[in-house]
Amino acid sequence: MAERSFAREVEDLKLGEGDIFRGEGILAITKALLQSGVAYVGGYQGSPISHLMDVLADAKPVLDELGVHFESSASEATAAAMLAASVNYPLRGAVTWKSTAGTNVASDALTNLASSGVKGGALIILGEDYGEGSSIPQERSHAFAMKSQMWLLDPRPNLESIVKSVEDGFALSEASNTPVMLTVRIRACHVHGQFVAKDNKRPAYSMKEALENPVRDLSRIVLPPVSITVHDKEKLNKRWPAAVDFIRDQQLNEFFGPDEGPVGIVLQGGMYNSVIRGLQLLGLADSYGTTSIPLYVLNVTYPLVDDELAKFCQGKSAILTVEEGHPDYIEQAVNTALRRRDIQTRVAGKDRLPMGGDYTAAVMMNGIQSFLAEFAPPLLGNQPPVPSADDVLASPEIAALGDVVPARPAGFCTGCPERPIFAAMKLVEKELGTHHISADIGCHLFSILPPFNIGGSTMGYGLGPASASAFNVDADKRPISVMGDGGFWHNGLSSSVGNAVYNKHPGVIMIVDNHYAAATGGQDILSSRANNPLRSTNNSITKAVKGIGAKWVRQIDRTYDVGKMRDTLKAALTSNEEGPKVIVASSECMLNKQRREKPLFSKSVKDGKRMVRERFGVDEDTCTGDHACIRLSGCPSLSLKHLDDPLRDDPVAAIDNSCVGCGNCGEVSEAAVLCPSFYRADIIYNPSRTDLFMARVRSAVIGFFQKRRHARRVSFV
Numbered sequence: 001m002a003e004r005s006f007a008r009e010v011e012d013l014k015l016g017e018g019d020i021f022r023g024e025g026i027l028a029i030t031k032a033l034l035q036s037g038v039a040y041v042g043g044y045q046g047s048p049i050s051h052l053m054d055v056l057a058d059a060k061p062v063l064d065e066l067g068v069h070f071e072s073s074a075s076e077a078t079a080a081a082m083l084a085a086s087v088n089y090p091l092r093g094a095v096t097w098k099s100t101a102g103t104n105v106a107s108d109a110l111t112n113l114a115s116s117g118v119k120g121g122a123l124i125i126l127g128e129d130y131g132e133g134s135s136i137p138q139e140r141s142h143a144f145a146m147k148s149q150m151w152l153l154d155p156r157p158n159l160e161s162i163v164k165s166v167e168d169g170f171a172l173s174e175a176s177n178t179p180v181m182l183t184v185r186i187r188a189c190h191v192h193g194q195f196v197a198k199d200n201k202r203p204a205y206s207m208k209e210a211l212e213n214p215v216r217d218l219s220r221i222v223l224p225p226v227s228i229t230v231h232d233k234e235k236l237n238k239r240w241p242a243a244v245d246f247i248r249d250q251q252l253n254e255f256f257g258p259d260e261g262p263v264g265i266v267l268q269g270g271m272y273n274s275v276i277r278g279l280q281l282l283g284l285a286d287s288y289g290t291t292s293i294p295l296y297v298l299n300v301t302y303p304l305v306d307d308e309l310a311k312f313c314q315g316k317s318a319i320l321t322v323e324e325g326h327p328d329y330i331e332q333a334v335n336t337a338l339r340r341r342d343i344q345t346r347v348a349g350k351d352r353l354p355m356g357g358d359y360t361a362a363v364m365m366n367g368i369q370s371f372l373a374e375f376a377p378p379l380l381g382n383q384p385p386v387p388s389a390d391d392v393l394a395s396p397e398i399a400a401l402g403d404v405v406p407a408r409p410a411g412f413c414t415g416c417p418e419r420p421i422f423a424a425m426k427l428v429e430k431e432l433g434t435h436h437i438s439a440d441i442g443c444h445l446f447s448i449l450p451p452f453n454i455g456g457s458t459m460g461y462g463l464g465p466a467s468a469s470a471f472n473v474d475a476d477k478r479p480i481s482v483m484g485d486g487g488f489w490h491n492g493l494s495s496s497v498g499n500a501v502y503n504k505h506p507g508v509i510m511i512v513d514n515h516y517a518a519a520t521g522g523q524d525i526l527s528s529r530a531n532n533p534l535r536s537t538n539n540s541i542t543k544a545v546k547g548i549g550a551k552w553v554r555q556i557d558r559t560y561d562v563g564k565m566r567d568t569l570k571a572a573l574t575s576n577e578e579g580p581k582v583i584v585a586s587s588e589c590m591l592n593k594q595r596r597e598k599p600l601f602s603k604s605v606k607d608g609k610r611m612v613r614e615r616f617g618v619d620e621d622t623c624t625g626d627h628a629c630i631r632l633s634g635c636p637s638l639s640l641k642h643l644d645d646p647l648r649d650d651p652v653a654a655i656d657n658s659c660v661g662c663g664n665c666g667e668v669s670e671a672a673v674l675c676p677s678f679y680r681a682d683i684i685y686n687p688s689r690t691d692l693f694m695a696r697v698r699s700a701v702i703g704f705f706q707k708r709r710h711a712r713r714v715s716f717v
Helices: 007-012 025-035 050-058 060-066 076-082 101-105 107-116 142-148 159-176 186-190 207-212 226-249 269-281 306-313 329-340 361-375 389-393 396-404 419-432 443-448 466-471 485-502 541-547 562-574 590-606 628-633 664-671 689-712
Strands: 020-024 040-043 069-072 093-099 122-128 151-153 180-185 192-196 254-256 263-268 295-298 300-302 318-322 346-348 480-484 508-513 552-556 581-586 611-618 638-641 652-655 678-685
Touching (some): 007 020, 007 050, 020 025, 025 180, 025 186, 040 076, 050 060, 050 069, 060 069, 076 101, 093 101, 101 107, 107 226, 122 159, 122 186, 142 151, 142 300, 142 329, 151 159, 180 186, 180 269, 186 269, 263 269, 263 306, 263 329, 269 295, 269 361, 295 306, 318 361, 419 443, 419 562, 419 628, 443 480, 466 485, 480 485, 485 508, 485 541, 508 541, 508 562, 541 552, 590 611, 628 664
Parallel strands (some): 040 069, 040 093, 151 180, 263 295, 263 318, 318 346, 480 508, 508 581
Antiparallel strands (some): 254 295, 611 678, 638 652
16 A cells, blocks of 8 residues: 555546646656656655656556556665666666665666666666755765766756656667666656656567567676676777767757856756756846856766867856765866866866755855856846845744744654554663664664664664674673564565574564555555555565574564563563574554545545544543653653643643554553553444443443532532
8 A cells, every 4th residue: 555546647647649747757757658668667666756656556557558567676676687678678668766775775786787788778767865855875876877887867857858858868778778877856756847748659569579589699698708898898989989979969968048158057957946046046047047157957967978068168267067965976077078178167066065965046046156256256246135044044033933843853653553662672671771773774763763762773774683793692682673574575584584594693683564665655565464456465574584494483463562562572682592583563554554544434434334433541630740651652642731730730641633542652551550541432423322322321420420529529718
C-alpha cells in the first residue's frame, strides 16, 4: 500500500499528441518515458522519486497496453543490473532511485554497465536529494558520472525542459552507446506546470522479441583483456567524442540573455530558476526569464562541450560558475578548458558562493551581487532595494515566536508501533545498564532523538547489525543492532544476519517489521501482510533468518506489548546460546493502517452501521503528575494539562484528539509499574437499542455514586 493512489494521474498518462499535460515534475517524467518508447522500467523508491515508482505501479493497465515491463526492484543494485537488457538489444530502459545513496549501492552494476556500453538507450533517473531538505549524506552524482564515464543531465526545473531531457537522454545514450544519468532535485520533482503531450509509443523492439532472439557479443562482456583494452579505448576515443558532438549538434545546452556582455554566468540547468530569481531581486531579470546578463545553461553538466564554453567566454572579462554542492567539479573543468585555449577570462564560483548547502534565491542574489560588484559594477547602478533575510529574522515579531513555539524535532508518528520497542529498550537499560546500539536507515532512526536517545551509528540501509560486527569479542555486555524490514530485504539478510551467523556473533539483532517500506511511502515488500495481486507478499522474516542458520529467533506479533518486548530483549541479552539473538518485532505501520481503515470506517458510519472507535484518556484524579509515561513514550498525542485544583501545582498528563487508540501510553505505564491512571473508552457510532439502554444504566449507576461521594465530602465555606 503506497502513501497515496495515483489513479487520477494515471489517466493523464493516456494523453496524446497536442493535449496539455498538467501536473508535477515527477509525473511529467513518467509521461516522458512512455512518449520515448521505453521498453522496461525498474527502480527502488526513496525521496524525491518515490512517486515515480508509485505512479508506475498504479499505471499497470497503461504499461501493459504499450508492452512496457515495470517492476519494483529489490534494491538499487538490482535496478541497475536490469539495464543489462540494453547492452545487447536495441531496448530503451530506465531505472530510478534516490541519489546518491542509491548510486553507491548500485555502483558495481553501473561500473560494469559503463564499461560494456549499451546498444539501446539506458537512462538512470536520480532523485538528487541534496541540500537543506536532504535525508542523506551530502554528496553529488557528478563524481560517479566522471569516474565511470557516464553522461549527466541536469535539466532546467520546468516541465518542458524535464520532458525534453528524458527524450534527449535516450537519444544521447544511443548516439554514444553510453548510459546516461538524469538528475532531478527535490524542487524539480515537485515543480508544477504544463507541457504539450505527444502520443505514447510502443517499444520499437519488444522484450519478447529480445528474449526469443538472443544475441551474444563477446566484445560487450566485461572480461579482461576486452574490458581493459577495447572498452576503455572506446570510452575515450569513440563514446566521449560522439556524446560531445550530439550535445553540440542537438543544442542540449541553452543560451539566454544578450549575445555579448562584459560578464556572464555558467550554471547547472537545475539552478536556472534560482539564478533568475536572484537576478530579478537585483533588477537584472524579470519573472519571465528575460535577463540582462548572458547565461550559459548546462542541461548536460558532464561532459562539457569545450568549444561551446570557449565561445561563450570569449570577450568577457569574467564569468561566474553556479554549481550547487562540493567539490567544484564544473568550475575546475571550466578553468582547464579556458586555459588550454589561452582564454584569460576570470572564473569566479566558490569564492562568491558557498561551497555547500542549498543555493536558494537569497544565496544566489548575494553571490551574483558580490561577483558583479567586482567585475561589472555599472550593472548594479539601478539596483532596487534588496530584501534581507537577516532583517526579517531579527524582527521582534519573529523573535517572539521562539518564546511561544517549541522546537519540533523529527519523531515517530502518533501510534507508531516502533515507539514501544524503544520504550522497552529504555526499561532494559535501567536494569542491565547501557549498551552499544547500532542504528540503521529507516523510521526507527528517530530513536536517536529524545525521549529515547538510542543509537550510536548509521552505516547504510540494512547494515545496522553489520556495523556492530567488530564488537564480536568476549565481554560482559553484548551489542544491540536495529534494522527495519525494508532494510532487511534490501541488504540486511545477507550482509547483516548472514554475516552474524557465519561469524557466530553473539549480539542482539532487532528487526523492526512494520509490514511496509514505511519510510519511503508505505510500499509493499516481501514480508508485507497485504495480499498484493501483482507481487509475492507474506514471506516470513523469521523463516528467512532461520533458513540461513540463525538459531535463537523470537517473533513478537504485537510490539505494543511493552512488557513482552522488555522481557524478550532481556532474555536475548542474557542468553548463553551461541550465535546472534534475533528478535522480529512486528506491528503494522500506524500511518498506513490509518490510511487504509479511516476511509472504510467513515463510509461505514455514513452507511449507518454500528462502529466502535477506541480512545484512551487519563484520569486526572489518579494521575500523580510524574510524566514518566511521556518520557518513556514521547507520543505526540500526549501533552500536559493544568488543573483548577489549588492544591495540585504540577500539571497532569492528557491525551488530545490526535490519539489513534494504539494503547502504547498505557502499556508503557503498566510495564514500568508507574500508575493506573490510563483508561480506555469506546466511542460508539450509530448505537443499537442495547447500547443506548446500557448507556442509561451506566449513567444512572455512576451518577448515584458520584452524588453519594459529593454528599460525604467535607467542604469549607
